[in-house]
Amino acid sequence: MVGVLDAETRNAAVLVPGTGAGLDTIDQSVAAATELARATDGPVFVYLDGDLPQTMGYEGLDDAVGAGAMLGSLAGPLGQALGTAGAAAASLDDSAAAPRFAREMAPGLVGFAAELDAEIAAHAPGAALTVIGHSYGGSVVGSAEQLGLRADRVVYASSAGTGVFDGPWRNPNPDVERYSLTAPGDPIQYVQALPGNPHGDDPDTAPGVLRLDTGFYAPGADGSRTPVAGVDGHSDYWRDPGSDAFGNIVRVIVGEQPSGYVERTPDFPLRIPWP
Known part of the structure; x- marks a missing residue:
């Protein structure tokens, strides 16, 4: 946990990182959580209770x-x-292509969110809970939603899919708000669009999910701005609190209106003709 959960808390968030995350690299996720906690004035939990894939495949x-x-x-x-x-x-078998990591981690995330919900009710009644899954972590979050994860808001950030189990999301909160965030040209889109994707549907086009704008990175020394796009657009916005993508996640957590997706460049620089 980064931050404090108390009577002044108005929002809390859970961040599930993706491929390559582990206890030896948790500092990267904690750094992002620290910036989120600072920007949202609420606690952010990095969830790593389980194994995540360490290779792409x-x-x-x-x-x-x-x-x-x-x-x-x-x-x-x-x-x-x-x-x-x-x-x-x-x-x-042991790469990000394998759904077993999400299948194994999802039940624990459901339980953790339920326990956190009880803590929020006891110490910060009325505070909203946002659960964020980045990359493979999005598959974990989607799978947890299929098992009954309770959250007020969910963000699929550069997510591999909407869940590895059969069947729809079963979130106990009928008013849950769902968002996706995928930069144009992010290679994860080839996974999202893959027929028979083991991680589920494409979150950017899933019903009930609002795709958010990834926009630009923070201005450089000369005031110029670079679009969040391509391979770097998969993760670099987590290291740039001044980016539009990071700012949109902040708006979701605090309950403000985020900005919807604006197409500036094609999603697929090289379109693969799937059968």
């Missing part, structure tokens, strides 16, 4: 090709294909 592809080539020299094209497929599958 493509890291083993070079090894997969090498393994396939070795088998191929022994058994021909079929051996090469089988070797490549087998090694590639192994590289995905």
Whole structure:
């Protein structure tokens, strides 16, 4: 917890980080939570009760090709294909492509939010709770929503999807507000649009979810502003409290009206023709 939960508290937030997060790298998430707590004047909890994937899944592809080539020299094209497929599958098992991390973490997040809700009721009655999932953390949050997570507001930030379980969200709060935040050109969009995405639907187009503007980073020394976009747009706004994306998350937490998405550049710089 960063900040204080007391009678003066008007809002609280839970941040679930994504791929690569762990106790050895928690300082990065705590830094973002510290800026959020400062901007919202409320406590922010970094939720890491469980394992998150540490690789994206493509890291083993070079090894997969090498393994396939070795088998191929022994058994021909079929051996090469089988070797490549087998090694590639192994590289995905413990990566961000695997839904099991979200499946395992989601029930605990539901329980934690319920306990936090009780603490809020006892010490800060009336304070609103926002749950934020970044990248793979968005899949964890969406899965928790499918299991009955109670929150007032939910933000899918550069999220892999809306949840790994079958069925709709089952949030006990019928008035929950849901938002998504994905920068144009963020590679996570290829995952969001993937047919049969194991992490669920695309949060940017899911019914009942308002896509927020990611806008620009804070002005540079010369006053110029760079759009939050591309590969860096997946995470860099968390390190820039002056960015429009970070500011929109702050507005959600404190109950102000955030700004909706403005298309400045295409979402997909390179469009993949999914079948």
